[in-house]
Amino acid sequence: MGEKLICNNKKAYHDYFIEEKFEAGMVLQGTEVKSLRQGKANLNDSFAMVRNGEAFLHNLHISPYDFGNRANHDPDRMRKLLLHKKEITKLFGRIREQGYSLVPLKLYFKNGMVKVEMGLAKGKKLHDKRQDMKEKDMRRDVSQALKDRNKSRE
Structure with missing residues (x-):
């Protein structure tokens, strides 16, 4: 199996200098994964923050699953990123520097798992x-x- 692209964030390359890239997993609900398989996601204006030693992705819009029921997910909820502790502390140190942000660049499936490519970015x-x-x-x-x-x- 390879990678299957779900969505790209072209605006990030226009608005930021991407200095470093890395891959992270996400904690998702079942209907979110089904919706992502249909390609219904939007990375525009999304960003990541580190809080209490954990990384979270904000403003990632995953549309509700078409065949979902009352247990469907909230499209704009905050999602936890799965990173190693060392990566999180390194990123937190870099984000505290003035002008750095943590921006998602693309969302894709890798060996059946949803991954997000994050970029350490400085605003243009x-x-x-x-x-x-x-x-x-x-x-x-x-x-x-x-x-x-x-x-x-x-």
């Missing part, structure tokens, strides 16, 4: 975002020019 300023957009535009223009050049040779 407006001029950094503009610079990234300029570089992206230049790369697109260069690739387009190369493509046109190759077509004219044929």
